[in-house]
Amino acid sequence: MHLTKEEERLLESDNETVRKCMEILVALGEIYGAERLVEIRSAQISGISYDNIGDAGLEWLESLKAKVVVRAYANPAGLDTVRWREMGIDSEFYEKQMRIIRALDGLGVEITLTCTPYYLDTPSFGDHLAWAESSAVVYANSVIGARTNRESGISALAAAIIGKTPMYGLHLKENRAPQVRVIVEEGVNPAMAGYHAGKLIGGKIPLVEFPERLSRDELKWFGASLAASGGAGMFHAKELTPEWDSFEIPEESVVVEKGDVDSDCEPDLVAIGCPHTSAEELRTVYSLLRKYGKVRREMWIFSSRRVIEQNRELVEKIEEMGAKVFADTCMVVSPASSRFECVMVNSGKAFEYLPKLRGVNARFGDLEECVRWATR
Ligand code: F3S
Numbered sequence: 001m002h003l004t005k006e007e008e009r010l011l012e013s014d015n016e017t018v019r020k021c022m023e024i025l026v027a028l029g030e031i032y033g034a035e036r037l038v039e040i041r042s043a044q045i046s047g048i049s050y051d052n053i054g055d056a057g058l059e060w061l062e063s064l065k066a067k068v069v070v071r072a073y074a075n076p077a078g079l080d081t082v083r084w085r086e087m088g089i090d091s092e093f094y095e096k097q098m099r100i101i102r103a104l105d106g107l108g109v110e111i112t113l114t115c116t117p118y119y120l121d122t123p124s125f126g127d128h129l130a131w132a133e134s135s136a137v138v139y140a141n142s143v144i145g146a147r148t149n150r151e152s153g154i155s156a157l158a159a160a161i162i163g164k165t166p167m168y169g170l171h172l173k174e175n176r177a178p179q180v181r182v183i184v185e186e187g188v189n190p191a192m193a194g195y196h197a198g199k200l201i202g203g204k205i206p207l208v209e210f211p212e213r214l215s216r217d218e219l220k221w222f223g224a225s226l227a228a229s230g231g232a233g234m235f236h237a238k239e240l241t242p243e244w245d246s247f248e249i250p251e252e253s254v255v256v257e258k259g260d261v262d263s264d265c266e267p268d269l270v271a272i273g274c275p276h277t278s279a280e281e282l283r284t285v286y287s288l289l290r291k292y293g294k295v296r297r298e299m300w301i302f303s304s305r306r307v308i309e310q311n312r313e314l315v316e317k318i319e320e321m322g323a324k325v326f327a328d329t330c331m332v333v334s335p336a337s338s339r340f341e342c343v344m345v346n347s348g349k350a351f352e353y354l355p356k357l358r359g360v361n362a363r364f365g366d367l368e369e370c371v372r373w374a375t376r
Helices: 005-011 016-031 050-063 091-106 134-144 153-162 190-201 216-229 279-292 305-310 312-320 335-339 348-358 367-375
Strands: 037-039 042-045 071-074 129-131 164-166 180-184 206-209 253-256 269-277 299-303 324-327 342-345 361-364
Touching: 005 016, 016 153, 016 164, 042 153, 050 091, 071 153, 129 134, 129 153, 134 216, 134 269, 153 164, 180 190, 190 206, 190 216, 190 253, 190 348, 216 269, 216 348, 269 279, 269 348, 269 367, 279 299, 279 305, 279 312, 279 367, 299 305, 299 367, 305 312, 305 324, 312 324, 335 348, 342 348, 342 367, 348 361
Parallel strands: 042 071, 042 129, 180 206, 180 253, 269 299, 269 342, 299 324, 342 361
Antiparallel strands: 037 164
């Protein structure tokens, strides 16, 4: 991989953190055949729940001595940093999680604690990024037309400290071409369409034909589920995403039908907000609560602290109806969900990950079904 004089200097830096970050980027670039590094607009660092990185990760983060040189966002942590007790989190976990957050803050990472950084600072078409959270990666590539590989938390942090990432994979136009057509039949919920499509096509990039025009939130649900069940880093959607007609239409095609998923457990928690809810989704939840009445079971909604603060009045009304709106975390990365037996979700991603990562059963329902269940 070609390095500029400045990049070579960083590889020899006296600062061990900077040197190691450069070594990580060069190693990645060489493994994947990158010709050079490319400047990034922002980075997003995942895997920061204490539940995920444990003491070894915490101590490693605390040992780093550098500052990020581009905007860098933190993915959700294992708790709501203010209302953690209400989630049933113990103080030992809280202390460790806060040390992780302080270490990231010391590196200059913005403590956004969200998987939807695009609501805070929306990249532009063609921007290069180093984002790590799979749903954010797929949204940035597909819906916005920015360019990012699916980084690990470590490579995203290294990119943030250097301000660059190796130019390979989805940074190059030729690797963004669709490989398979996915035709979604009438009546399939977008999150479930993504979930089923991922199971059918694995990590291939699809060109998706939806039976109707989807909102950006619906594309968000589709992409998050697709990335979770299959592993794709992006999708194109006919007439909906910015690059859909920039490539040849693939010959291979699959059809996503309205099929049931195996999920008949009796929910003791209803959890909304995977990925974190937008302001629009909060408005929809509130109007559904007005339609169905007060919440009678545990109902948790996850969003970013910024979106909650910008919609304070709406959030208060939702909480008056009996739901809890938590920030900074989610039902998958927080150990708080593990004490429930069955969690009802409107997310294909949470439906895929809750049994695997939290050891709880999951049941799928669309947003209206989730609210109806919580108010029954
Ligand atoms: Fe976000 Fe957690 Fe889902 S990080 S995409 S809400 S699993």
